[in-house]
Amino acid sequence: MAGEREGAPYSNSERVRSGAVIVEMTSPLALAFRAESIQWGLTAHGIHDDITDLWYHHLDRQWRTAPAPLAGITLSTSLFCLETFARDYGMRVWFRAVHKNRPDGLAEHVLSGDERLVEQAAALCRGCDGEWGRAFASFATALPLAKSGKIQQKIVETAAPPYEEPRPMVSWIIGPRPRNQSGPIS
Amino acid sequence: MLPPGVSAGTFAGAVKQFQGIVGKDWVFTSDEDVALYKDSYSPFWGEKDEILVSAAVAPSTAEEVSRVVRVANTLKIPIYPISTGKNLGYGGSAPNLSGSVVLDLKRMNRVIEVDDKRHFAIVEPGVSYFDLYRYIQERGLKVWIDTPDPGWGSVIGNAMDHGVGYGFGPFRDHFYSHCGMEVVLPNGEIVRTGMGALPNAKTWGEYHYGVGPYVDGLFGQSNFGVVTKMGFHLLPAPESYLTGTVIVPKRNDIVSLVEGANLLEHAGVIGMPEYGSPLGGFGGADQEMRSLMSKPGGPSVADLDQYAEKTNRGFFRLTVQFYGAQKVVRAQWEYAKEVFAGIRGVKFNEGDFIKFPATQEQLDKAHKVSIGVPNLAIFQIGARSEFNPSPTDGHLWFSPIIPKSGEAILEAQDVFMKAFRDMNMPSLVSPFSTPATWMYRAFVFIMGFPVYRNNIEQNKKTREVFKHLIQVAAEHGWGEYRTPPVFQQQVTDAYSYNNHALRRLHETLKDAVDPNGIISAGRYGIWPKQMRGQKKA
Missing domain, CATH: 3.30.43.10 (Uridine Diphospho-n-acetylenolpyruvylglucosamine Reductase, domain 2)
Known part of the structure; x- marks a missing residue:
């Protein structure tokens, strides 16, 4: 692909590349993520909140045959639908970050999920200089594998992005349920 | 745990x-x-x-x-x-x-059979409306499914909970349109009902009853077994689809409007009628309407009629839907107009016409569930928007069944508006509220109550209002057709004829079929014997 970047910003055998990215086309943050993801050679699917066509024509088939991690920046309603579907295919939300522009001019990012992903995403967020969309795209090219049972939440504050975000967006990663997951019977 | x-x-x-x-x-x-x-x-x-x-x-x-x-x-x-x-x-x-x-049961997702000459399907419980739709589309079969909104649920699960859709006639009552079951009983025995009980059955998906007592109804909204296969009647794919809108000018015109729609629907002329009011819905009321609504005791019928006349939008609206051959649906629309022509000031607008297969543009514009296409677009309503600045985290459906008449709509409006006033709560009902029409022979005056993941006090208040409305509905002879688990005891308590004879029958059956009470304890008020006293309290 023309303009595609070579190699990922990370190298680690315990990392995996997102199969594609899902983008809310009305969101400047998501569009920045989309542009950068394409640069990294990721396939980008655009939606306008409703995931029906994407799910029916792509994800259903893909998740049935070869479930792979997927990253996105969407509205929470889109993620709710994807997350609910994901369970039926043995997939889980590994990570989510809820973004909100605050009245004091700062942006707030509430990160939650697998602790390795949260830790690394938090570091990325702090250093992204307000350009979370770009940072998250590079993150999606080399995701740490989710481990079970280590969930955490972090709140990160950054400078607000230079554009108006019409609605709060969510960044997320969905991936296969960790195979070693089992719980104590208590 | x-x-x-x-x-x-x-x-x-x-x-x-x-x-x-x-x-x-x-x-x-x-x-x-x-x-x-x-x-x-x-x-x-x-x-x-x-x-x-x-x-x-x-x-x-x-x-x-x-x-x-x-x-x-x-x-x-x-x-x-x-x-x-x-x-x-x-x-x-x-x-x-x-x-x-x-x-x-999500892994049990096999479509066993679809027949587009005799118009039925047999499926497992993990088959969603999307799955069945895809199966039919990929094979070019000439049948339609009837899908709820959203369409990601199970065909069997929806029917077992007495779920409903948007299509033609009784097909949208999903339990009514089922035909034969395979059920695992609490002792592990597998039984088949209807014609399915016949080894090598040839008409499982076509003839409901088999021979002898008909037991299928016992497995809906209950806890007597686990359904593992089910047959369904399907609608033959129609050649075309047409909609029309009927607008009437006065509030009491709803009586004639419903009578006309009932005549058309029960005679098989139209599919699901959809009622609304051009004066209600999204966008909020103007200053005059707000002032009317804040009058002590609420606005009079004359006030409302006057407002409707001034705005020239009409008071109530009915959308009718026709399915069939092109020349037939055109003639049906002409006939429908004759049925409503006696309502003074009535107006008609012809709507969408689709000759199948629909174009992408037609599909994009259509209310997809009305033409049997499952989708998830309804979740967009829940997203933050100009009309929904404070989205909730979910909702509870309050779903009382009321008679299929205009008089009942007006009575339900008045009764529930008063109930909200009595509770000092903002009303979810207005003089423009209309019922849902999924049921073929009754209305459901449905209301969606918001729930939140971070507002326990508000959720508590919602539960109180919900319980009050169950009581108010029961006092007027209206019962809910379906309800979340937390309200199932109270809702089923209201079905109390002859000192709860129906409950006692259910419990007698439960004790006989599931003496250990292992399946779905408490579902729709049916508790195992050992829990009965404590859980009913």
Whole structure:
């Protein structure tokens, strides 16, 4: 692909590349993520909140045959639908970050999920200089594998992005349920 | 968490046996996994009374279901079967009894048969409306499904909960349109009903009754068995689709409007009628309307009629839908106009016409569920927008059945507006509210109550209002057709003719079929004998 970047910003055998990215086309943050993801050679699917066509024509088939991690920046309603579907295919939300522009001019990012992903995403967020969309795209090219049972939440504050975000967006990663997951019977 | 009354050792033994039957990958016990079976729209989010599950087991065949049920019955482990668990607004995948093991049937997702010459399907519980639609589309079969909104739920699960759709006639009553079942009983025995009971049955999906007593109704909204296959009648794919709108100018015109629509629908001329008011809906009221609505005691009928006349938008609107051959639907629309022509000031607008196969543009514009196309677009309503600046985290459906008449609509408006006033709560009902028309022979005056994941006080208040409305509805002879688990006891209590004779019959059947009370304890007010006193209180 023309303009595609070579190699990922990370190298680690315990990392995996997102199969594609899902983008809310009305969101400047998501569009920045989309542009950068394409640069990294990721396939980008655009939606306008409703995931029906994407799910029916792509994800259903893909998740049935070869479930792979997927990253996105969407509205929470889109993620709710994807997350609910994901369970039926043995997939889980590994990570989510809820973004909100605050009245004091700062942006707030509430990160939650697998602790390795949260830790690394938090570091990325702090250093992204307000350009979370770009940072998250590079993150999606080399995701740490989710481990079970280590969930955490972090709140990160950054400078607000230079554009108006019409609605709060969510960044997320969905991936296969960790195979070693089992719980104590208590 | 352990199932109530089950020791850790017994539960561990049960889990081991479940793993032996379905494989280790399909028994879920981690906190993260079992949390997924909580009701996404729970009105108890974050409270101690929130319903939790102890584990989940996902078998892939009826034989595996039978073996799991036998283990549960032997060890007295409470189980709660779900198809795909997407019964949102009515409890989702959560059981009535905390600590139950969810029997998740999503892996049983085979379409057994679809026949487009005799117009039926036989499916397993993990088959969603999307799955059945895809199966039909990929094979070019000439039948339509009738789908609810959203269309991601199970065809069987929706029918078992008396779910409904948007299509033609009785097809949209999904339990009514089912035909024959395969059921695993609480002792693990597999039975088939209707013609399915006949070895090598040739008409399982076509003739309901077989011979002798008809028992299928016992398995809907109940806890007498686990349904593992079911037949359904399907609509032959129509050649074309036409809509028309009928607008009437005065509030009381709703009486004639409903009478006309009933005549057309019950005679098979139209599909689902849809009522609305050009004066209600999104966008908010103007200053004059706000002033009218704030009058002490509310606006009079004359006030409202005057306002409707001034705005020249009409008071009530009916959308009629026709399915069939092109020349037939055109003639039906002409006939429908004749039926309503006697209403003074009535106006007609012809709507969309589609000759199938629809173009992408037509599909994009259509109300997809009306033409049998499953989708998820309804979730967009819940997103933050100009009209919905404070989105909720879910909703509870309050669904009282009222008679299919204009008089009943007006009475329900008045009764429920008063109920909200009495509770000092903002009303979800206005003089422009109209019922949902999914039921073929009755209306459902449905209201969606918001639930929040971070507002316990508001959820408590919502539960109080909901309970009050159940009581008010019952006092007027209206009962709910379906309700979230938290309200099932109260709703079924209202069906109390002859000192709860129906409840006693259900309990007698429960004790006979499921003496250990292992399946879906408490579902729709039917508790196992050993829990009856404490849970009814």
